[in-house]
Amino acid sequence: MAAADTAERGIVSSHDLRRPSVRATLGVLQGGLLVTLVVVGLGPILWLAKAAVTPTQDTLRDPLGFFPNGIDWANLATAWTRAEIDHYFVNTLIVAVGAWFFQLLVATTGGYVLSVLRPRYGNAILGLVLATLFVPSVVLLVPLYLTILDVPLVHISLLNTFWAVWLPMGASAFNVLLVKRFFDGLPREVFEAARVDGAGPFRLLWSIVLPMSKPILGVVSVFAVIAAWKDYLWPLLVLPDPGNQPLSVRLPAIAPYLELDVFLAALAISTVLPIALFLAFQRLFLSGAGLGGAVKG
Amino acid sequence: MTTLTGPVRATTAATPPSSPPPRRRARRTPRDWLRDGGLSTLVIALPMILVFGVFSWFPIGRALVMSLQQTNLVTAPEFVGLENFVFVLSDPLLGKAVANTLWFALLALVFGYPLPLAAAVLMSEVKRLRGLYSALAYLPVVVPPVVAVLLWKFFYDASPSGVFNTIAGWVGLGPFPWLQDAGSAMPSLVLEATWAAAGGTVIIYLAALVGVRTELYEAAEVDGAGVWRKIWHVTLPQLRGVLFITLILQVIGTSQVFLEPFLFTGGGPNNATLTVLMLIYDYAFGSSLGGNYGAATALSLMLAGVLAVLSAIYFRVTRPWSS
Numbered sequence: 158m159a160a161a162d163t164a165e166r167g168i169v170s171s172h173d174l175r176r177p178s179v180r181a182t183l184g185v186l187q188g189g190l191l192v193t194l195v196v197v198g199l200g201p202i203l204w205l206a207k208a209a210v211t212p213t214q215d216t217l218r219d220p221l222g223f224f225p226n227g228i229d230w231a232n233l234a235t236a237w238t239r240a241e242i243d244h245y246f247v248n249t250l251i252v253a254v255g256a257w258f259f260q261l262l263v264a265t266t267g268g269y270v271l272s273v274l275r276p277r278y279g280n281a282i283l284g285l286v287l288a289t290l291f292v293p294s295v296v297l298l299v300p301l302y303l304t305i306l307d308v309p310l311v312h313i314s315l316l317n318t319f320w321a322v323w324l325p326m327g328a329s330a331f332n333v334l335l336v337k338r339f340f341d342g343l344p345r346e347v348f349e350a351a352r353v354d355g356a357g358p359f360r361l362l363w364s365i366v367l368p369m370s371k372p373i374l375g376v377v378s379v380f381a382v383i384a385a386w387k388d389y390l391w392p393l394l395v396l397p398d399p400g401n402q403p404l405s406v407r408l409p410a411i412a413p414y415l416e417l418d419v420f421l422a423a424l425a426i427s428t429v430l431p432i433a434l435f436l437a438f439q440r441l442f443l444s445g446a447g448l449g450g451a452v453k454g
Numbered sequence: 455m456t457t458l459t460g461p462v463r464a465t466t467a468a469t470p471p472s473s474p475p476p477r478r479r480a481r482r483t484p485r486d487w488l489r490d491g492g493l494s495t496l497v498i499a500l501p502m503i504l505v506f507g508v509f510s511w512f513p514i515g516r517a518l519v520m521s522l523q524q525t526n527l528v529t530a531p532e533f534v535g536l537e538n539f540v541f542v543l544s545d546p547l548l549g550k551a552v553a554n555t556l557w558f559a560l561l562a563l564v565f566g567y568p569l570p571l572a573a574a575v576l577m578s579e580v581k582r583l584r585g586l587y588s589a590l591a592y593l594p595v596v597v598p599p600v601v602a603v604l605l606w607k608f609f610y611d612a613s614p615s616g617v618f619n620t621i622a623g624w625v626g627l628g629p630f631p632w633l634q635d636a637g638s639a640m641p642s643l644v645l646e647a648t649w650a651a652a653g654g655t656v657i658i659y660l661a662a663l664v665g666v667r668t669e670l671y672e673a674a675e676v677d678g679a680g681v682w683r684k685i686w687h688v689t690l691p692q693l694r695g696v697l698f699i700t701l702i703l704q705v706i707g708t709s710q711v712f713l714e715p716f717l718f719t720g721g722g723p724n725n726a727t728l729t730v731l732m733l734i735y736d737y738a739f740g741s742s743l744g745g746n747y748g749a750a751t752a753l754s755l756m757l758a759g760v761l762a763v764l765s766a767i768y769f770r771v772t773r774p775w776s777s
Contacts, residue, residue, distance in 0.1 A: 166668050167579045168684050170675055179681070183579065190576050191583075194590040197649065202593060204617070205605055220617045259505070267502030274495045282503065289510050291765050295710050295731055296758045299738045299750045300513035300520055306527070309512055328510040333502065358494040387598050389713055394739065405600040409717055412604060421608075424601045435596040442596070443588050443657055 202428070209233060209425035213418040229418065236422035240415055242404070246426070249386060249403035252322050256385035257378055259327030264377055265370075268336030269362050273348060283337075289330045298390075301325060305395050321395035326385065332377050339373040340366060379438050386431055521752040526745055538752035542737075548753075550725050551733040554715075557640055558647075558729060559708040566648040566655070567704065571697070573652075574659030575685060588660060592653035599650060603717045606646040607633070610718075633719055636726035643714040643727060651707075655700050662696040663689070695771070702768040706761055730757055 173179045208216050212229045219225055236242045270276065271283050305321045306314050315321040343366065351365050367374070389405045396402050399410070404427045412420055435442055487493075521538055523531040542548060570591075577587045594602065609617040610632035622628035632642045670688045679687065690697075712731040715721055721728035721736075730753065738750035 166671065168575070168671060168689055169579055169681055170671065172675070173681065186576055187580055190573060191587065191590075194573075194587060198590040198593045198653070201602075201605060201609070201649075202597065205601075218615060220615065221620055263501050263505050266498050266500075270495060270499040270502065274491075274498065276492065276495045276499070282499070285511060286502075286506060289506070289514070291762055291769075292514055293706070293710060293758050293761045293765075295734060295754045296517050296751075297510070297513050298734065298754060299747050300516040301509060302738070303520075303525075303527075303747065304509065304513050304516070309508060324505055325509040327501070327505040330506075330510075358491055358498060362498065383596065387600075389600050390716075390735075405598055408600055408604060417608075421605075424605055428597055428601050431596045431598055432593070435593070439585070439589060442592060443585070444661075 202432070205421060205425050205428065208418070209236075209422040211418060211421075213416055216417060216421065232418045232422040233426065236415075236419045236426060240411060240419055240423055242423045242426055244400075245402060245404045245407045248401060249405070249427075251319055252388075252392065252403045253382045253385040255319055255323035256326040257381040259323045260329055260332050260381040261374065261377060263327040264329065264332035264336040265362070265367065265374070267333040268340050269366060271333070272337045272340035273361070273366065274358060286330045286333055289328070290334075297325075298394075302394055316395055317398045317401055319396075319401070322385070322388070322392050325391070326381070326388075332381075336370070336373055336377065339370055343369055375438075376441060379434060379441055383431060383434060517751050517755060520748055521755050523748050525747045527747075534748070538748040539756070541746075541749050542753045542756070545733075545749075547725065547728065547733060551728050551730045554640065554725075554727060555709055555711065555729045555731075558644060558711055558727075559705055561641055561644040562647060562704060562708045563701075565644055566652050567701065569648075570652045570655035570700075571659055571693075574656045574663060575689065577656070577660060578663040588657060591656045594649050595651065595653040597650070599713050600717065602650050603646060603714060606649075607718055610642055634723060636723050639719055639723060639726050643711075643718055646718070647708075647711065647714050655704075658696060658700055659693070662693050666692045698771055699768065702764055702771075706764055706768075709757065709761065 169179065169183060174183075204221075207224070208220075210228045210230055210232055211224060212226060215222060215225050267286070271279050271286075305325075306316055308315060315324075347365060347369075348361060351361050356365065386403075387405065388403075392403055393406045396406065399407065402410075404423075408423060408427060411423070415423065520531070522533055522535060524534045524537070525531040573591065577584060577591075580587055597605075611617065611619070612629065612631045612634050613619065614623065614629040616629065616632075618632065619629035622630060630638060633639050666689055670692075671684055674684050674688050710731050711729050712735065715727040715729050715732050716735070719727045721732050734750045734753050734757075737746045737753065
């Protein structure tokens with residue numbers, strides 16, 4: 158019987174597992190871990206969901222009570238309309254969709270040039286792109302802000318326009334390298350066959366390379382949207398007009414002016430979309446693909 | 455158009471006979487370049503070149519120049535040599551900010567380094583519901599950071615009916631002042647930051663644990679090793695690389711901490727949570743200091759210098775894995 162589970166064994170062997178003491182210890186540890194994860198990982202989010210529909214007085218007096226005076230669904234509607242969360246939600250969507258588009262545009266065309274077309278200047282560009290990985294974003298903060306105020310070549314200010322968020326997010330070396338590496342793994346014979354059949358470089362990209370690259374495009378897309386949703390400091394700097402600001406920037410600003418229950422409802426609304434994305438693309442986040450965000454390179 | 459590329463690199467394997475002969479040595483005229491599709495290639499490369507050029511390479515270069523200039527956007531920038539660096543280094547707040555940042559990084563290591571490892575090792579032994587474990591662990595990572603901070607700020611309410619103080623009250627502790635006290639403010643920030651980030655580290659470790667060679671466990675068992683010795687002598691040595699990566703990444707990340715001190719405490723109380731990045735922000739955009747772009751850039755370059763050393767080590771160590 159022991160041979161049956163040798164294929165997928167862990168640190169504890171099946172022999173160890175037959176000992177009651179080992180089994181009990183492992184069971185307690187793992188059960189404890191599960192409870193801890195539920196309390197620590199899920200707890201605050203569930204609390205937020207509860208507080209979003211709890212009257213202010215209840216949340217203040219008995220923060221851990223379970224609806225002592227009933228549920229107040231109206232909080233959500235109040236937050237959505239009167240606190241103008243609807244407006245900021247749309248702003249966040251605009252920021253996220255634009256950032257998604259430019260990240261995908263730059264990463265796919267860039268990866269395509271560096272991996273498939275390979276012009277003579279390709280290696281120089283690759284080197285320059287790679288070099289930016291070594292430059293922490295803090296270095297860019299001030300000079301990039303001044304660049305937004307007066308864009309070189311065209312000399313216009315992008316301040317208070319969404320371009321100021323979209324375009325710098327497009328300059329993601331990590332995305333370019335990720336996509337390039339994926340393109341490197343695609344079969345060259347297919348490209349050559351397409352070329353022989355008379356496909357130009359644009360067509361090759363659009364009809365051959367991109368359709369073959371859906372997995373990596375999915376990865377870049379999901380993480381682009383999530384990153385745009387999370388961003389705080391940069392949109393705070395380049396979108397000073399409240400009418401253009403996304404949720405992340407508005408929430409701290411409106412906190413002092415809102416009733417607590419409405420504010421917590423606003424926080425809950427802002428969390429729904431990222432969590433929905435996570436649940437929908439769980440495998441993407443929890444598999445190696447997601448590591449990209451953390452392990453640059 | 456039959457040929458699209460510039461010279462296909464000689465290294466690309468299996469070039470079909472129809473492709474042009476390698477032209478590496480021959481002098482290429484602009485007409486050759488055009489015929490080979492050089493223009494199309496350039497057009498396709500344009501988004502990358504423009505976006506990186508304007509929003510990455512140019513500002514990086516500008517940072518180097520600006521750190522040597524006095525810039526206030528009104529008068530023309532003026533070169534002042536190393537004055538900005540001298541200004542920053544003689545700022546009494548710098549020492550405080552550096553110490554606070556190191557304190558944050560150290561606490562983040564103490565809170566956030568061993569726990570994800572222990573959790574991941576334990577999770578890798580789970581036979582059923584492993585997906586549930588990792589999903590629960592990762593959930594805080596997807597909460598938008600601003601929402602997480604604002605939510606925890608409410609949890610940290612110093613009154614006895616604050617969320618954490620209520621829980622502490624159950625076991626007869628508190629109420630604690632959390633963010634209001636200079637001593638406990640920083641650990642409170644780190645606790646939230648750890649909550650928000652630990653899930654990502656757990657997932658990295660889990661992925662690495664899949665690659666641990668299980669034959670070695672059997673070998674260890676033959677030698678009579680128990681569970682702990684197997685973890686110590688077989689599992690951990692094989693995770694050495696990834697443990698190192700997460701260490702460096704965490705230090706790089708925590709030394710640029712901004713959001714937590716900015717939103718939780720605004721650097722207070724009494725500058726107890728003022729970090730280097732907050733100081734940079736204050737130099738450039740703060741309401742009182744503000745507008746000192748040269749000093750801000752100088753300080754960010756100094757921070758980057760420190761981080762570059764760390765990144766260089768990181769790339770050197772990870773290169774063998776990324777092939």
